[in-house]
Amino acid sequence: MEGELSAPLQKADKDEEYQRETPGTGIETDAIHVGQEPERWPGQAVVPPISMATTFKQLEPGKPVLYEYSRCGNPTRQCLEECLASLEKAKYALTFSSGLGATTTLMFMLKSGDHIVSIDDVYGGTGRLFRRCMAQMGVESSFVDMSTDPSSIVKHLKPTTRLVWIETPTNPLLKLADIKEITTLVHKYDPKIMVLVDNTFATSFYQRPLELGADFVLHSLTKYMNGHSDVVMGCIMMNNEEYYKQLSFLQYAIGAVPSPFDCYLVNRGLKTLAVRMRQHMSSALRIAKYLEKHKYIERVIYPGLESHPQYELYKKQMSGFSGMISLYLKGDEVEKSQRFLKHLKLFTTAESLGGYESLVELPAIMTHASVPEEHRRELGITDGLIRISVGLEDVRDLLNDIESALQYAFSDTKNN
Structure with a gap:
């Protein structure tokens, strides 16, 4: 009868599996619907159109209808920002031309003499900005191990500390930081200290730092959130209205904003975020378990493995993880690492991560070459450390590719 549920739906409706723990819609639903309402567009387009206009007609001087100039605001960018905010359970989101563009814009909330405490x-790129650029502006930075003993953060705070920068999981060692404990300690020391969490590796699908007390969440949208390796973009989300007003002004004043076309691409990528992240995790966990038992592997780092030193924290503050794996080859020799990378067929040797394709790199001489050598040694970013971004290919093909490359890297054959 009309208005009645079918038998399967009645069963599903009563099944515990289908009952939400909290009211509201799920992230899969929000990614598809929030900010995408057809009624907001002429012709009620189901897919938000790309508005390439740089300027907008004003009905009378100084009184724009909604937008005046695309650096200040753009309808395609606005619908993306609304969607992003919903995924992070934030009130506000602002997008920028890159992840570092977002970081640089946020830095203008600081002044000469201020102090940043960053995870080590x-x-x-973040470390380079702090060490080489912000230092020239008179902003001091301290790099601290926030993973081993989160409570030690208090020893590094100063009266001039204005920002605590957390990245968890970290890049490339996949260390975890206890967001709730750190933010509680920092805000108890001084409520005015801002706490930011770089959530790029986990994404909004597996971790939501604002719910754990952070003031800001940053993403390099270039990575998993877009997921297609065809856009460079960043975003910052927050709940504090005053912070939003400050950062919104800086977005407008500094101008590191994304193009409408790039906003369209990220908006499209978000629609498959949930299904992509589940597959990334499934394949990565299988590969990590395989490598953990391999005779040529010294150590595998993946938060979803019970061998990870912060596995219990992983279960507490994350609901899963992405396709990022770090590992040490036995012997810790750059020659073996390079031979391994050279022989891979499906894993492309390239920087970046989080796309549908599998990538591999040597952080010591690629993404983290700008980190001072002494600091790299202290952290453990050695010549034998390899970072893998597991894509969406058939996991059996990826395992075969890895095995073949490992056999080649550790063989006595010197031929290419």
């Missing part, structure tokens, strides 16, 4: 194993 931070993305190479």
Whole structure:
């Protein structure tokens, strides 16, 4: 009868598996619907159109209808920002021309004499910006191990500390930091200190730092959130209205904004975020378990493995992980590492990560070459450390490719 559920749907509706723990819609639903309402577009387009206009007609001088100039605001960018905010359970989201563009814009919330406390194993580009650019502006940075003993963060805070920068899991060593404990300690020390979490590796699908007390969440949208290796973009999400007003002004004033076409591509990529992340995790966990038992592998680092030193924290603050695996080859020799990478057929040797294709790199001489050598040694970013971004190919093909390359790397044959 009309208005009644079919038998299968009645069963599903009563099944515990289908009952949401909290009210509201799921991330899969939000990624498809929030900010995408057809009613907001002429002709009620189901897919948000790309508005390439740089400027917009004003009905009278100084009184724009909705937008005035695309650096200040753009309808395609706005629908993406609304969608992104919903995925992170944030009130506000702002997008930028790159992840570092987002970071640089945020830095203008600081002033000369301020102090940043950053996790030690931070993305190479972030560390380079802090060490070589912000230092010239009079902003001091300290790089701290936040993973081993989160409570030690208090020892590194100063009256001039304005920002605590957390990246978890880290790049490339996949260390975890206890977001809730660190933010609680920092805000107890000084509520005015801003806490930011770089959530690029986990994505909004597997971790939501704002719910754990962070003030800001940053993503390199270039990676998993877009997922197709065809856009460079970044975003910052937050709940604090005052922070949003400050950062929104800086977005407008500095101008590191993305193009409408790139916003369209990221918006499209978000629609498959959930299914992609599940597959990335499934394949990566299978590969990590395989490598953990391999005779040519010294150590595998993957938060979803019970051997990970912070496995319990992983279960507490994350609901899963992505396709990122780091590993050490036995012997820790750059020659073996290079031979391994050279023989891979399906894994492309390239920087970046999080796309549908599998990538592999040597952080010591690629993504983290800008990290001072002494600091790399302290962290464990050695010549034998390899970072893998597991893509969406058939996992059996990826395992065969890895096995073949390992046999080649450790063989006595010197022929290419």
